[in-house]
Amino acid sequence: MAQTLLLLLSATCLHTAGFTRENDLGFNQPAVLSGVQGGSIEVPFSFYFPWELAKDPQMSIAWRWKNYHGEVIYNSTQPFLHEHFKGRLIMNWTQGQTSGVLRILNLKENDQATYFGRVFLQTTEGMKLWQSIPGTKLIIHALITTPGSPFIIPSAVLTAGLEDTRGQRNPSLLNLGAMVGMVMAKVVVIIPLYGWVIFLWWKQRPAE
Structure with missing residues (x-):
């Protein structure tokens, strides 16, 4: 019995060694x-x-x-x-x-x-x-x-969002950007101007 177990153990070790050999590559x-x-x-x-x-x-x-x-x-x-x-x-x-x-x-x-x-x-x-x-x-x-840095x-994706289905550049996106820029510029100028007018009116109003 002992010899049989030893032979089985040896065969198992040889099989395992062969499997490890393949995995070592x-x-x-x-x-x-x-x-x-x-x-x-x-x-x-x-x-x-x-x-x-x-x-x-x-x-x-x-x-x-x-x-x-x-x-x-x-x-x-x-x-x-x-x-x-x-x-x-x-x-x-x-x-x-x-x-x-x-x-x-x-x-x-x-x-x-x-x-x-x-x-x-x-x-x-x-x-x-x-x-x-x-x-x-x-x-x-x-x-x-x-201009700032690379x-x-x-x-x-270099041209993603800038081309329409005909392969031409979509002018609506560019126009939208220009319009937003113009509106922001006007807001920056008008708000201080309105503030100055209100201040002058308040200074010149008759005292109660």
Whole structure:
């Protein structure tokens, strides 16, 4: 009986170890990041695995964008850089490290997409590769400069409320603003004037 229990316990431990092994594999990166057109963004990443590295691990990092099976925009092995990111992408990662930072410079409106990191490495059990599943969604905002100070506004709402259904600017909103301004200006001038007239009348009225 004791031997049977020992065998069952060993089988359970082996099954649990196998399950943990699968869960010990991953590629971490932020779920969502936002940047401003003309600025830069940093995508930190790290990865982990259960295997023992080979003497020559031959680590390599690659990045895709738009979707899980999208175009490769960077590969540290070849090396390769997508034409869209020429002169704008910097990979801060050193061979053998399990973390780094992907930096995109001079952000453009069409950089808005989801980015997926992937790692290749040689282990004692052969070549392994895996990729982030959710990736990092990058949101790009437009930078609007005013006489006072710059502020950020999503590019999708730059003209919201200023256009009618025919795609032309709605003059009624502009006219309403002008009318409100004129009324306020008149109120500011008329109230002191009425006050001055009442004061003079009160001074000049005959004493009772």
